[in-house]
Structures are given as C-alpha cells and as structure tokens.
Amino acid sequence: MRRATDEREKRVDASDVEALPGKGVKGVVDGDIIRVGNRRWLAENGVASFPDEVLSNFEASGKTAVIVASEAHILGVLAIADAVKDDARDTIEELEQMGIEVWMITGDNERTACCVAEEVGIQHVMAGVLPGDKSAKVEGLRKLGRVVAMVGDGINDAPALAAADIGIAMGTGTDVAMEAADIALMRGNTHGVIDAIRLSNATMKKIRQNLFWAFIFNSLGIPLAALGLLSPIVAGAAMAMSSVSVVSNSLLLRRLKLGRGMPAVKP
Structure with a gap:
C-alpha cells in the first residue's frame, strides 16, 4: 500500500469481499473476480499456469508467495515474510539442551517452512496447516504421549494454545491469544519461554x-x-x-x- 501510494497508483475498490482462512481472499473489482491467495486454492479455481521460478525463489528465501489472479490469469505475485526474532535460534538451542523437542506448526507451504526452520534450528516441521487444524495437531502430539507446550501470538493460535497442556502467549501478541494461554509473557522476545520454564521448575x-x-x-x-x-x-x-x-x-x-x-x- 505504501509503495502504491508513493508511485501514485490508482486505488481500486472491491465489492463482495470474502476471506477464506488458510486460502486467501476474493472480491469483485470492475466486474471481474479477483483472488489473492495460495497456489493450491487458485488451482482449485481454474488457474492452471504459475510462474514457478518466481515462486520457488521466494519460497527458497523463506518468504510466502501470495498470488494475485483474475478468473484464469496471474496478475502478480506478492512475497510476505515474518522477521525471525533475533533470539529465536538461541532459544531453540537452549530448549533442546533442556531435553525439550521443538516443533513448528505453520500454515506456510513446506518449502518456506523448512527454510525458516533451518534458519532457527528446528528439526520437526508441520507445514500447510490450516488455522482451524492447529489445535488438532496439538491434540495429535498429546495422544502420542507427549506433554505439549504451545507458544503463539496470533488469533489463529488461540485454539491451539487452549488445547495444549501449557499455552504460552507472547506479550506482543493478540488479546485473544493471551486470554487463551496459561502463561502470558511480558515481552515479545522468545527467551521468555526459557524463563517461564526455569521459574516453573524452581517453583515446583x-x-x-x-x-x-x-x-x-x-x-x-x-x-x-x-x-x-x-x-x-x-x-x-x-x-x-x-x-x-x-x-x-x-x-x-x-x-x-x-x-x-x-x-x-x-x-
């Protein structure tokens, strides 16, 4: 939006806008149905040809590729990425030294998820998980006999935080996530998870x-x-x-x- 404003691009209005969790958003612009979302969803709606090289380059660099398309044609590709917290890798290493197995549950595609996981040192990845399925993944781990602590900060993380044995919400997250969690960290750095575990162990x-x-x-x-x-x-x-x-x-x-x-x- 900022770049479009800087370049004085004409703003267009959309009607009949509908958001589909885990897939994308669609609306009508100047009489045409425009979809913005992931490759799988657009393929289900008749888009057959994709700029594979562009998508692969984005995914290989840890970015999520979001495609903009009309009824059957690609109009553009957006790259979206969350900045990895500076202390994330150190936190993962310390958790593993404590004997805690770390998993990443994300809605990103497998290639993007694995790229980010490799950057922070996570060995176990669940990719392509829809927002409504995160809690089911947590329940699946619990059924395997694991004691699960879920760390999250978004609205979509709230059900999984509630389903886990211990839900830990980041202080910079949404109110819904913090309300659903058992522990709310005061700050947004991931090392607070280590502090919470140490404090809990010392208290017990x-x-x-x-x-x-x-x-x-x-x-x-x-x-x-x-x-x-x-x-x-x-x-x-x-x-x-x-x-x-x-x-x-x-x-x-x-x-x-x-x-x-x-x-x-x-x-």
Whole structure:
C-alpha cells in the first residue's frame, strides 16, 4: 500500500469481499473476480499456469508467495515474510539442551517452512496447516504421549494454545491469544519461554521442599503431642517455625536469575 501510494497508483475498490482462512481472499473489482491467495486454492479455481521460478525463489528465501489472479490469469505475485526474532535460534538451542523437542506448526507451504526452520534450528516441521487444524495437531502430539507446550501470538493460535497442556502467549501478541494461554509473557522476545520454564521448575522444587519439611514437623510433633510429651507452648512455637521456614524458603525464589525475558504467570 505504501509503495502504491508513493508511485501514485490508482486505488481500486472491491465489492463482495470474502476471506477464506488458510486460502486467501476474493472480491469483485470492475466486474471481474479477483483472488489473492495460495497456489493450491487458485488451482482449485481454474488457474492452471504459475510462474514457478518466481515462486520457488521466494519460497527458497523463506518468504510466502501470495498470488494475485483474475478468473484464469496471474496478475502478480506478492512475497510476505515474518522477521525471525533475533533470539529465536538461541532459544531453540537452549530448549533442546533442556531435553525439550521443538516443533513448528505453520500454515506456510513446506518449502518456506523448512527454510525458516533451518534458519532457527528446528528439526520437526508441520507445514500447510490450516488455522482451524492447529489445535488438532496439538491434540495429535498429546495422544502420542507427549506433554505439549504451545507458544503463539496470533488469533489463529488461540485454539491451539487452549488445547495444549501449557499455552504460552507472547506479550506482543493478540488479546485473544493471551486470554487463551496459561502463561502470558511480558515481552515479545522468545527467551521468555526459557524463563517461564526455569521459574516453573524452581517453583515446583520449592513446593516439594516445603511439603517435605512440613511433613517432618508434623510427623514429629503430632505423636509427641498425642502422648502428652509436648507442651502446647512448644507445639505453638514449632508450628510458627514451620510457617516461617516455608515462607523463608519460598522467598529464595527471588534470587533466581532469569535471562532476557521475564514471564508473568496468570492467576
């Protein structure tokens, strides 16, 4: 749009505009049906010839090729690409070092998806997934016995975030995604995912420690009290010490050093 404005191209209006998720958009311009979308959808609607070399060059560079066509003729090709976050590759490497298997689920075609996956170091790719099918892919992984954490930021990611065992939404994403997720990161950098995992692991460790010491206090105190060998004053002091130890141990979480992103856990 900006380039068209700069070059003073004439703006045209479209009527009967219809958006088809995972396929494209169509409308009527000056009496002609114009479609803007992917190759598969246009082929289904009678477009038989494609500029394969142009499409291949775009896809090989990690861009999604969007074709503009009339009833049966190609009018142009647009290249769309999301910028890969600077810390994405480091985050993927760190996740794999933690023993976490990373998958990419995307609506892009396989060639484009594999190009992006190679850039960030992802080994497992599900390409060509329609927006409504992302949650089914997540459920499929869960049925294989995997515990799935889904990271997303778009409207189309919301069902998959809700279907996952843990949904993690980026802070720069849509409100729908953040509402559907279990964890909302305060920032848009991917390293916040690492921070969320580390904070969760540390929290569970503290919970186990607190339960252990509470069990010890009660295991020693209750039998002594039942036998009349424990003064009520001493029992009260021991109970207070138990509470103080639990709170003090929990406060040690403040010393946990996180990376570049700080997660906020929804209540």
